Amino acid sequence: MSGQVLLAPLDFGIRSQYLHARGTLERLLELDVVPVVNENDAIADDEIRFGDNDRIAALVAHLVNAEVLVMLTDADGLY
Numbered sequence: 001m002s003g004q005v006l007l008a009p010l011d012f013g014i015r016s017q018y019l020h021a022r023g024t025l026e027r028l029l030e031l032d033v034v035p036v037v038n039e040n041d042a043i044a045d046d047e048i049r050f051g052d053n054d055r056i057a058a059l060v061a062h063l064v065n066a067e068v069l070v071m072l073t074d075a076d077g078l079y
Helices: 015-030 052-063
Strands: 002-007 034-039
Touching (some): 002 015, 015 034, 015 052, 034 052
Parallel strands (some): 002 034
16 A cells, blocks of 8 residues: 655755644554655745755655655666
8 A cells, every 4th residue: 555745855854744744654653554645735935946856755764764865767777
């Protein structure tokens, strides 16, 4: 089973939001739900830039103390 989680960079800068996001991700993993994380584009304050989800991925990896972060892409030159 999977579940979508929408996060924004601000969620990592405000401690209460950071702790809430961490608790949510930990609970999903406890329930054997694979969290699919994306940037919450609906509340983005600037236009979406290349790499925003990559940055969110790195922040989430740190948030959950991941041992490995694997990023896959089909961008030219990065196969």
